[in-house]
Amino acid sequence: MSIYCPTDPPSLATVLARIRKKKEDYARYNFTQTQGRALRAFFDLAQEFETLENFYRVSVFVPKEFLGVDTCLYLVSPDSGMLEVICDSMNGLEICGMPVPKGIEIRDHSYEINDSFVAPIKGNRRLFVQHPIQKAKDVIGMFEVFPLSRLDEKDKLFFEKYANRIGYNLHYKLIVKQNVEHIKFVNTLVADIEHNVLVPNMRYKVFLNSFNKKLKEAKDIHAILKGKIDEHRQKGCPHVKELESAEKRMLALYNDLLAQYQELEKHYQNTSLFLESLLRRDHFEKGHLVLRRRMCRFKKEVIDPQLERYRARLERRGIRIDDLMGGIPEEEDIPLMVDVGLISQVYANLFSNAEKYCKEVLNEQGQPVKFIAYGREIINDFFGPGKSGIKFNVFTTGPHIPPEYASHIFDEGFRTPDAQKETRGVGHGLHFVKKVIEVHGGVVGYEPVKLGNNFYFILPLHMAIKEMGGCQLDGY
The missing domain is CATH 3.30.565.10 (Histidine kinase-like ATPase, C-terminal domain)
Incomplete structure (x- = not known):
């Protein structure tokens, strides 16, 4: 098994600089021991649970279990660009689809509304493959924490960072889901290609063989006709010139059809070769070109x-x-x-x-x-x-x-x-x-x-x- 090597990786100096910056950031954040444990639990469980539904549950219930606050997860619809209620720590997924509370809206910064603190969920927009978010820019959702009275400034900073972690993990979850759907589609497409492209293309060979047989029959008929014309010429038949004219036309038609058949045969051979080599099932199943030497x-x-x-x-x-x-x-x-x-x-x-x-x-x-x-x-x-x-x-x-x-x-x-x-x-x-x-x-x-x-x-x-x-x- 080969090891993946990126073609244009960041330099070692860049990686080390980012590591040191993160070290400084976490020292500045000065999260409590409980907050640190909550982050580690979130990271572990986000990898453990594969489905999006369980990821949503983890996102809202980790803060409740570790920090004793309630939360609600809102995501931006890729179709409408509007916020949608996804999951909260009181009702789980049952709240999904309910109206968004008044005052909860998409913003690229944190804000307070009534008795709640709301932080934006951001991610790397380059990871969006299928549904670019236009109205929300780089904000893919909002994370609500309540009651506000239980949060100090350090808690608010923690939940801003926590919301960002939700965003990054959610992007990768969506990519995995999308890739699985793509693989299923490709497998179905391969079956369709074999059934609707490669097999029907083989039938053209039957047509060409039939065409070639008829050309040979036409050639035999022309030979018979030519022989009969020779007989009538020897007998002095007055219609020989008309027959000779028809014979020449027939020969010209035969040669024209033969040339067209030869072109069709070449085109068929080349097209079949390319179709078979490009659309073979092995390429799609293995994810790379598979040789048939x-x-x-x-x-x-x-x-x-x-x-x-x-x-x-x-x-x-x-x-x-x-x-x-x-x-x-x-x-x-x-x-x-x-x-x-x-x-x-x-x-x-x-x-x-x-x-x-x-x-x-x-x-x-x-x-x-x-x-x-x-x-x-x-x-x-x-x-x-x-x-x-x-x-x-x-x-x-x-x-x-x-x-x-x-x-x-x-x-x-x-x-x-x-x-x-x-x-x-x-x-x-x-x-x-x-x-x-x-x-x-x-x-x-x-x-x-x-x-x-x-x-x-x-x-x-x-x-x-x-x-x-x-x-x-x-x-x-």
């Missing part, structure tokens, strides 16, 4: 199909596909053990970006050029002694990415200012590439090179198996 010819099964998808689009934008990086000869197409669907989407993202951002530049002879190139190379000992890697490159001509942005291009949601001006997007593509390659045990990167930019990823060579005179790479 199989041995494949990397160029033939991964790169070529995605390049064909984008070839026409690249050509429409005047982008040439070049072999500057040597390409990958068929005889050097090393088999790799990868998740074909996910790796295919890596190339789909890289070729899509190439289409968007490839720019014309001047070569060494001063001639304008605009092209992309792809290739691969083996890097010895990249992952350590005896652990080589295979580097896959996708190059595009254009100005280099400024250094201050280059280190962030694989971050979630990041887009350079120029990219934001030129094309629409959300900055997710390269981050997705990074996640897929890393779950394969590889790394991603960018490097400015002559005439443009190279985006690459490096996979461990031990994922490859290639027979070389009876030997296998890296012991395989």
Whole structure:
């Protein structure tokens, strides 16, 4: 089991400063022994009881049991922004839903009303995911303590801090509740996806097979028709020209339908591959990308199909596909053990970006050029002694990415200012590439090179198996 490490943790100096500040604060508060025990009991019981209902009970009954005062908990409705009665120390949850007493209102500071002291319940608004509180700002509720006659100034300070502790704990309770609801929803959604998306998509394969059979029948009929026309031509039939015209039209229609079938077949294969690899149940159940590796010819099964998808689009934008990086000869197409669907989407993202951002530049002879190139190379000992890697490159001509942005291009949601001006997007593509390659045990990167930019990823060579005179790479 891996240990969670935050990507941007506070510095040690910041943590120590906060600890020392808290130490000073508690010395200044000078809570009584009973008040200190009440706080510790609240913290312990807030963690012990999981449901919100029991948390509400703990919030109001701890002060009564330890300090002998009555309390009432009010929370701001996320829908209306108005206070609602939740629980008190005399009736428990039975008071929930009753009208809020006159004078009890939302304020961002403590106040006194009749025989009660009322403190705001505040929390960290960043923790609100689903229902932002607008009317109450950072106040999520109010905590009423009575009778006022039993409270001195130190008691009032204690209940202000106690109300804050309710707020912080309540936020996390709400997040847990929300996450449980989200998990239930995702599990239901996964079942719906399998039933309403993946299974119906498989039926298209049946349709395509039927379509292909009918095309073969049409081809057979055309052959029969052509043979009959030849017979009538030999017999000098006066209607031969009409029949030949109909035969040519039929052949043109057949070729057109065949071309459409081939396009549909390619689209189906690619869409099915992406649907299966993105929407598989394992991703949702495990909470991360789960690989289904199989041995494949990397160029033939991964790169070529995605390049064909984008070839026409690249050509429409005047982008040439070049072999500057040597390409990958068929005889050097090393088999790799990868998740074909996910790796295919890596190339789909890289070729899509190439289409968007490839720019014309001047070569060494001063001639304008605009092209992309792809290739691969083996890097010895990249992952350590005896652990080589295979580097896959996708190059595009254009100005280099400024250094201050280059280190962030694989971050979630990041887009350079120029990219934001030129094309629409959300900055997710390269981050997705990074996640897929890393779950394969590889790394991603960018490097400015002559005439443009190279985006690459490096996979461990031990994922490859290639027979070389009876030997296998890296012991395989």
